Amino acid sequence: MDELPGSVGTSGSFSLRLGQTLFSSSSLLFMSFGVEFYSYTTFCYLVTVMGLVIPWSFTLALVDGYSVLVKCPIRQPGVLLIIVVGDWILSTLTLAAACSTASVIDLMLQSHAPFCTPKLCSRYRISAILAFLSWFLSLASSLLNLWLLPSL
Amino acid sequence: MDELPGSVGTSGSFSLRLGQTLFSSSSLLFMSFGVEFYSYTTFCYLVTVMGLVIPWSFTLALVDGYSVLVKCPIRQPGVLLIIVVGDWILSTLTLAAACSTASVIDLMLQSHAPFCTPKLCSRYRISAILAFLSWFLSLASSLLNLWLLPSL
Numbered sequence: 001m002d003e004l005p006g007s008v009g010t011s012g013s014f015s016l017r018l019g020q021t022l023f024s025s026s027s028l029l030f031m032s033f034g035v036e037f038y039s040y041t042t043f044c045y046l047v048t049v050m051g052l053v054i055p056w057s058f059t060l061a062l063v064d065g066y067s068v069l070v071k072c073p074i075r076q077p078g079v080l081l082i083i084v085v086g087d088w089i090l091s092t093l094t095l096a097a098a099c100s101t102a103s104v105i106d107l108m109l110q111s112h113a114p115f116c117t118p119k120l121c122s123r124y125r126i127s128a129i130l131a132f133l134s135w136f137l138s139l140a141s142s143l144l145n146l147w148l149l150p151s152l
Numbered sequence: 153m154d155e156l157p158g159s160v161g162t163s164g165s166f167s168l169r170l171g172q173t174l175f176s177s178s179s180l181l182f183m184s185f186g187v188e189f190y191s192y193t194t195f196c197y198l199v200t201v202m203g204l205v206i207p208w209s210f211t212l213a214l215v216d217g218y219s220v221l222v223k224c225p226i227r228q229p230g231v232l233l234i235i236v237v238g239d240w241i242l243s244t245l246t247l248a249a250a251c252s253t254a255s256v257i258d259l260m261l262q263s264h265a266p267f268c269t270p271k272l273c274s275r276y277r278i279s280a281i282l283a284f285l286s287w288f289l290s291l292a293s294s295l296l297n298l299w300l301l302p303s304l
Contacts (some may be wrong), residue, residue, distance in 0.1 A: 041262070042255040095244065096251040103194040103252035104259050110193070150302045 006144035008083055009064060009073025013141065017061035020137045024053040024094075027130035030123050042104045043124070046097040046131060053090050053134060077152045080145055087142035091135055098131035158296035160235055161216060161225025165293065169213035172289045176205040176246075179282035182275050194256045195276070198249040198283060205242050205286060229304045232297055239294035243287055250283035 006012035028050040037043035060083065067073045074080065105124050108116040116124075158164035180202040189195035212235065219225045226232065257276050260268040268276075 041258050045255075092247065096247060099248040100251045100255035103197075103256050106193050107256050107259060 003073070004144060004148050006140065007073075007148040008060070008080060008145055009067035009075075011064075011068050013144070014061060014064040014068055016137050016141045017057050017064055020057035020134050020141070021054060021061055023130045023134035023137065024050045024057065027127045027134060028054065030127040030130065035120060035123060040104065042097075042100045046101050046127065049090075049093045049097040050131065050134075053094060053138070056086060056090055057138075075152060077149065080149055080152065084142055084145045084149060087138055087145065091138035091142055094131055094135040094138060098128055098135055101128040101131065155225070156296060156300050158292065159225075159300040160212070160232060160297055161219035161227075163216075163220050165296070166213060166216040166220055168289050168293050169209050169216055172209035172286050172293070173206060173213055175282045175286035175289065176202045176209065179279045179286060180206065182279040182282065187272060187275060192256065194249075194252045198253050198279065201242075201245045201249040202283065202286075205246060205290070208238060208242055209290075227304060229301065232301055232304065236294055236297045236301060239290055239297065243290035243294055246283055246287040246290060250280055250287055253280040253283065 003010055006016060028047060031037050031043055031047055031050075037047060063074070101124065105116075105121060105128060108124075109121060155162055158168060180199060183189050183195055183199055183202075189199060215226070253276065257268075257273060257280060260276075261273060
């Protein structure tokens with residue numbers, strides 16, 4: 001069987017997973033480091049979702065790294081299905097969190113809220129952008145693995 | 153070939169499309185009828201997305217109704233692919249709009265914003281809930297058609 005670049009067990013997938021881990025960790029850090037995010041439901045939601053994405057992506061990055069090293073990619077349809085569904089659920093949650101955060105920041109800036117100083121708001125904004133990037137990579141992983149699924 | 157309930161050209165699909173049209177129209181009406189939604193980017197975005205979903209779902213409802221009547225469902229892979237991709241893009245946009253609206257309403261209620269009277273805010277909230285329902289049906293259509301795709 002041909003190897004599809006980016007499907008599980010390839011170096012492309014390893015890069016995608018590393019990117020997801022990196023972007024979601026940075027998003028979490030920008031949101032939570034020295035910032036009172038817990039006053040807002042939306043920001044708490046983003047932090048929760050990122051807390052789920054980081055271990056998932058990191059574990060799969062380790063699996064991919066191992067598969068690349070031993071040159072033996074995972075090809076069990078059951079395992080692949082779990083990965084596709086997990087990726088899809090997490091990417092939906094990430095999209096929801098990123099959109100919510102972006103729209104709340106937009107409203108804060110629009111209404112000149114006193115609780116949103118320029119420095120704080122730019123941090124929140126960077127966090128939302130990083131969450132979007134994480135969503136994009138997660139979606140790419142999910143679609144590439146879904147593409148591989150019927151051929152197994 | 154067995155007919156998958158809910159795939160394009162079946163009465164299940166017709167019901168799903170009717171539901172999507174109904175929910176998205178109601179969401180649009182609750183948001184825009186006598187309410188100054190255009191002051192907020194998020195609400196404008198919801199209205200725009202609903203304005204895209206309504207004609208798409210309505211057209212496909214007509215196609216499904218016709219297919220059911222003449223008992224000749226569409227089975228061209230190309231057409232089905234366009235429907236799956238279109239549904240998927242619209243469901244992503246709907247999810248983004250619904251989450252953004254929900255989080256903005258939450259922030260408005262939390263900060264006791266003067267521009268959010270209880271009557272107005274409950275309208276916005278109903279609109280967001282209807283958008284979520286529309287997303288759910290749109291996703292169901294997309295997944296059922298995607299399931300059918302490899303068998304053509």
